Amino acid sequence: MAWHELNKNWHDTTVDYCDVCGNLLIARYWSFIEPDGTETRRCCDETCERLFGRLRRLEQSARDS
Amino acid sequence: MTGPSKTGPAMTGTSSPGDGIDRVGLTLLYKRVRNICDEMAFAMMRTAYSPIFSEGLDFSTLVLDRRGRLIATAGINPAMLGASLYAATWIIREVGPENFAEGDIFVHNDPYRGGSHLPEHMMVAPVYSDGELAAFVGNIAHLAEIGGMAPGSFAATATDIFQEGLRIPPTKLFDRGEPVQDIWRIMLANHRTPNNSWGDLHAMVGSLRVGERRVGGLIAERGVDGLNEAFEQILDYAEAYMRSEIAALPDGIYTGEDCMEDDGISDRSYWIRSRIIVEGDELIFDYSKSDEQAVGPINAPYVVTLSASLNGLLYVLARDVPVNAGIVRPVKVVAPAGTITCVRLPGPCVGGQTEFQPRIMELVLGQILSQILPERAAAASGNTSLNFLFGGVDPRNGEYYAHYHFEGMGWGGRADSDGNSAQIVPHANCRNTPVEIFETKWPWVHEEYSLNDDTGGAGRHRGGLGVRRVMEVEGDVITVSALSERMKRSPWGLFGGHDGSRTALEVAPAGSDAYETFQDAFGLISPSKFTNIRLRRGDRVRITSPSGGGYGDPLERDPAKVLADVELGFVSRVSAESVYGVVLAGAPDDGLAVDEAATEALRRSMRDGVA
Numbered sequence: 001m002a003w004h005e006l007n008k009n010w011h012d013t014t015v016d017y018c019d020v021c022g023n024l025l026i027a028r029y030w031s032f033i034e035p036d037g038t039e040t041r042r043c044c045d046e047t048c049e050r051l052f053g054r055l056r057r058l059e060q061s062a063r064d065s
Numbered sequence: 066m067t068g069p070s071k072t073g074p075a076m077t078g079t080s081s082p083g084d085g086i087d088r089v090g091l092t093l094l095y096k097r098v099r100n101i102c103d104e105m106a107f108a109m110m111r112t113a114y115s116p117i118f119s120e121g122l123d124f125s126t127l128v129l130d131r132r133g134r135l136i137a138t139a140g141i142n143p144a145m146l147g148a149s150l151y152a153a154t155w156i157i158r159e160v161g162p163e164n165f166a167e168g169d170i171f172v173h174n175d176p177y178r179g180g181s182h183l184p185e186h187m188m189v190a191p192v193y194s195d196g197e198l199a200a201f202v203g204n205i206a207h208l209a210e211i212g213g214m215a216p217g218s219f220a221a222t223a224t225d226i227f228q229e230g231l232r233i234p235p236t237k238l239f240d241r242g243e244p245v246q247d248i249w250r251i252m253l254a255n256h257r258t259p260n261n262s263w264g265d266l267h268a269m270v271g272s273l274r275v276g277e278r279r280v281g282g283l284i285a286e287r288g289v290d291g292l293n294e295a296f297e298q299i300l301d302y303a304e305a306y307m308r309s310e311i312a313a314l315p316d317g318i319y320t321g322e323d324c325m326e327d328d329g330i331s332d333r334s335y336w337i338r339s340r341i342i343v344e345g346d347e348l349i350f351d352y353s354k355s356d357e358q359a360v361g362p363i364n365a366p367y368v369v370t371l372s373a374s375l376n377g378l379l380y381v382l383a384r385d386v387p388v389n390a391g392i393v394r395p396v397k398v399v400a401p402a403g404t405i406t407c408v409r410l411p412g413p414c415v416g417g418q419t420e421f422q423p424r425i426m427e428l429v430l431g432q433i434l435s436q437i438l439p440e441r442a443a444a445a446s447g448n449t450s451l452n453f454l455f456g457g458v459d460p461r462n463g464e465y466y467a468h469y470h471f472e473g474m475g476w477g478g479r480a481d482s483d484g485n486s487a488q489i490v491p492h493a494n495c496r497n498t499p500v501e502i503f504e505t506k507w508p509w510v511h512e513e514y515s516l517n518d519d520t521g522g523a524g525r526h527r528g529g530l531g532v533r534r535v536m537e538v539e540g541d542v543i544t545v546s547a548l549s550e551r552m553k554r555s556p557w558g559l560f561g562g563h564d565g566s567r568t569a570l571e572v573a574p575a576g577s578d579a580y581e582t583f584q585d586a587f588g589l590i591s592p593s594k595f596t597n598i599r600l601r602r603g604d605r606v607r608i609t610s611p612s613g614g615g616y617g618d619p620l621e622r623d624p625a626k627v628l629a630d631v632e633l634g635f636v637s638r639v640s641a642e643s644v645y646g647v648v649l650a651g652a653p654d655d656g657l658a659v660d661e662a663a664t665e666a667l668r669r670s671m672r673d674g675v676a
Contacts, residue, residue, distance in 0.1 A: 013234075015177045015410045017402035023367045024151075024179060027158045051349065051397050058318070058342065 003028050003045070018043035020052045091302065094283075094295050095137065095387055101279040102126045102139035105204060109272040114264030115209045116506060117469055120498045124206035125149060126272060128280060129189075130296040131198050131289075133157035134390040137299075143376045143388075144181070144422055144493040145205045147368030150390055151179035152187045153203050156235040162198055165191040168242030170273060172266075173235040174211070176226070176366040177410050181418045183230040184208050184218050184469070186266070188238070190273040192280045199289040200296075202276030204269050208262055210467040212255040214596065216456025217469045221329040221548035221594035223362045223413040230415075231255040239270070257456060257467050303391030308346035310383040311395055314437060318342050321432035323424055325405070326553045328361030329416075329594030334553075335359050335405050337425060341433050350374040350429070351399045352406040361594065362548070364408035365417035365425075370400045373422040376492055377429025381441040416548045416594075419450035419471070423492040424550070431477065431559060440480045444522060445556035447474030447531055447611030449568055449593075450490050454546040459508055460539075466507055472608055473497045475521055475529030478562055478616030483626075484529030485613075486516055486635075508540035517566070517609060519637045523644045524562030524615020525622050530635060531566060531610035538604045545600055547583070549593045551611045562615030563644070568593060575603025619645045620668050624659045631657060646671045 005028050006016060016025040019040040029041040032049060042048040105126035113119050125145040128137050133154040138146070155178045156171050174186040189203040213230035214220045223229050231252065237245050252266075253259035283292055320340040327334060338354040350370075358364045365373075375396065379386070386392055400406035405421070408414045427445050435442030451474065456467030476484035476491060489495040500511050513535040522528035549568050556565035570593065571580040584592040600606070627647040630636035638657075641647045648663035 017367075017407070017409070021367075021398060022400040022402045022404075022407035023371075023398075024155075024177065026155050026179075047397075051399070054342070054344065054349065055351065055353075055399065 001030070001032050001045075004031050016041065018048070020048045091295060091298055095299050097283065098128050098137040099139070101128055101276055102137050104279060105202070105272040105276045106139040106141055108275045109204065109206065109268045112264075112271050113268035114261045116498045116502050117207055117209045118265055118268060120502055121471070121495045123493070123495050124204060126276070127153065127203040127205070128276065129153050129201040129203060130293055131162070131200055133201055134300065136296050136389050138388055140388075140494075142494055143379070144372055144418060145185065146375055146388065147370075147372035148179060148181045148185065148187065148205055149203075150371070150393060151368050152205070153189050153201060155179040156187070156189050157201070159235050165198065166241050167191070167193045168239060169237060170239035170270060171235050172233060172238040174233050176408075176414050178234060179368055181366065181369050181372070182415045183213070183226070183232060184211055184415070185418070186233070186269070188269045188273055190277060192277050192284070194281070194284045194289050197289050199284050199292065200280050202273050202280060204272050206265065206269055207469070208256070208265055209469045210256050210258045210261065210456070212257060215454060215546045216257055216467040216544050217454025217546060219415055219452050219454045219469055219546060219548050220413070220596050221362065221416065221546055221591070222596040223415065224330060224360055225411040226413050227411060229362065229413055238266075257465055299387055300389055300391035303387045303389050304394040306383055306386045307392045308395045311343065311348050312346040314343045314348075316343050316345070319433045319436050321428050323428045323432070324554070325359070325363045325421060325424065326550055326593065327591045328359035328363045329548070329591045330359070330361040332590060335363065337405060337421075337428065339425070339428055339433060341429070347395045347397070348378070349397045349399060352404065353399055353401055355404045355406050358403055358405050358408050358412050362413035362416045363421055364405050364412050364414045365400075365421045366414055367398075367400055367407045369414075369417045369422050370406045370425060371398045373425035373492065374398050374429060377426040377434070380426075380430045380443075381434050381438050416452075419452055419490075419493075420548065420550045423448050423450070423490045426492045427477070431557075435559060439560065442559060443479040444477030444484070444524065444528060444559040444562050444614030444616045445565065446476040446484065446491050446529075446613045447551055447565060447568070448490060448556055449474065449550040449611065450493070451549040451568060451608065451610050452547060453570075453608060454548075455507070455543050457508075457540055457543045460541060461508065468507055470498060471495060472532065472534065472610045474531045474610035475565055475612035477556065477559070477565070477613040478522065478524045478526035478528050480526070480616060483527045484521065486521070486529040487532045488529065503536075508538065508543065509536040510539050511536045512605065516635070517612065518634050519640055520566035520612040521635065522556065522558045522563045522565040522613055522615035523619035523622075523640070524558055525617025525619065526562070526615065527622070527630065527636075528556070528558070528562070528565045528613030528615050531612040533610075534608045536606055538600050538602055541602050543600050545598050545606070546596045547594065552593045556611055556614045558614035559616050561618040563619060565612040565614045568611045569607070569609035571607040571609070572600070573605045573607070575601060580607055620671060624661070624664055628657060628659050642667070
């Protein structure tokens with residue numbers, strides 16, 4: 001878990017999105033490794049993680065019910 | 066449940082969040098910053114060339130702290146809230162604060178960098194004090210013409226953003242007070258009406274210069290650190306205020322859905338599915354289940370979905386909260402990239418700001434939050450900006466002209482009043498362009514501009530009326546386009562209120578009174594979204610805007626209000642009886658009166674299903 005620079009060339013016009021909320025990534029992203037080993041890129045740090053955890057719990061409880 | 070207070074804690078109150086701060090001083094400071102935004106707005110309105118600025122007020126002005134966080138905005142155009150929160154931050158992070166200098170101005174209109182749609186340009190200028198970066202001032206404004214495939218730069222049949230106009234990443238427009246001429250040349254060469262753009266862009270520049278001077282005055286009084294500490298407290302206060310309002314809502318998951326009728330490219334509709342999750346003092350808007358992004362330009366960039374969600378919330382909660390970056394801390398918006406709620410490059414999105422945003426906003430405040438705050442909800446408005454674009458060569462002076470016109474319509478009835486009539490869609494607070502301005506500026510002659518009587522959705526509180534505008538082409542050729550909604554699905558009523566009426570766009574050829582829809586006349590895929598139809602001298606266009614839905618059972622409407630509606634022509638005598646169950650006695654010329662006994666009997670039989 002750490003901030004990473006996007007490190008784009010000045011002529012790069014691609015766009016990057018937060019894997020959690022969809023907001024655009026500006027200049028850097030917060031990287032987090034999921035339990036299954038995949039990396040997610042986020043626009044903010046702990047706040048995004050809390051949000052992601054909450055949505056996952058809701059999905060799980062919806063499946064359980 | 067105990068509902069949140071209507072006004073929330075005052076910044077000067079003893080129970081305000083954030084103990085230990087000078088609340089009186091903070092309130093005065095915030096009001097001054099708001100006034101700076103207002104003064105910047107007046108400067109822009111009074112110096113612009115285009116009616117979309119001077120009459121339509123389609124702009125916003127901002128004061129930001131030295132990190133680019135929004136501190137205050139003029140209360141003009143809430144539709145720009147999302148961009149106000151993110152676009153300036155984007156410029157500052159991408160450029161780097163160390164690369165700004167006194168007198169610089171940066172411009173940017175990129176929806177893929179925090180903007181709302183291409184026509185809305187943001188300018189940001191740093192404010193320095195003895196060489197130290199102290200704050201930023203900014204504004205966002207809708208330029209009437211920025212190139213692209215259709216005059217007015219609202220291409221309803223665009224299939225990628227490159228067809229929508231000139232896209233500008235954060236770019237230096239003034240370098241230490243001097244215009245960067247190469248950038249100006251590129252921009253103006255790509256606009257159909259460069260003279261207007263020149264004037265409007267300079268109105269934005271002038272507005273920033275006003276803001277720089279006024280914020281400079283604040284710095285002189287408080288110092289750079291003192292001012293930014295106070296800004297931090299204003300942000301904290303707004304956050305605490307929002308948290309207290311959200312905490313008063315019952316925890317739970319509340320859902321709703323609505324759709325965009327079509328995208329201008331095919332006939333299919335696109336669904337927006339929203340759930341609001343309230344948990345403690347935080348709230349999540351989740352749009353994960355929405356349809357994939359459309360081919361046509363009805364998609365929303367993330368900030369538009371954010372704006373819509375926040376505006377829907379702010380209509381019913383925390384209505385006195387300082388609108389700044391603090392309010393978004395306890396509110397999260399989940400809009401996955403690739404859905405209609407968060408378009409992926411290079412998807413088109415010019416209509417997201419004007420059509421998609423009000424759809425979400427009213428979904429939130431009318432359909433979803435009405436489940437827990439019925440007394441603050443509203444039925445649907447006409448819920449389209451009804452964008453009508455046109456351009457061509459003006460025969461009166463030989464110059465190219467273009468205009469982006471939005472139309473007033475009816476708002477939805479609400480718990481304590483009828484909906485407003487002939488007003489621009491609620492998410493934007495803009496104003497209509499007067500007929501006199503229309504005819505002075507462009508080759509149209511108006512035959513009619515009137516309220517569309519007897520169309521407001523019936524209800525205990527009636528929906529507002531839409532308008533009907535009929536105008537004739539006065540030039541040899543004029544190219545028109547449109548991007549609107551509510552032609553297939555009516556604005557919905559709430560709590561037993563009836564639906565409002567729908568949009569219509571019709572045309573009659575020169576010398577004929579036979580109107581038909583643009584879709585029928587020109588064989589279009591969509592009735593509400595089309596691009597570059599060429600009309601000839603004498604052709605007439607009839608624009609009928611939708612009315613608002615009603616709130617509550619029409620049989621509960623005060624008969625005296627129904628009588629007043631009939632006398633004003635808003636409701637017909639026939640509808641008064643058949644819809645509202647109000648029997649009127651007398652003749653219009655002699656004065657009407659409510660026949661109370663007959664009304665009571667008729668309403669009783671209507672409730673029983675006899676009439």
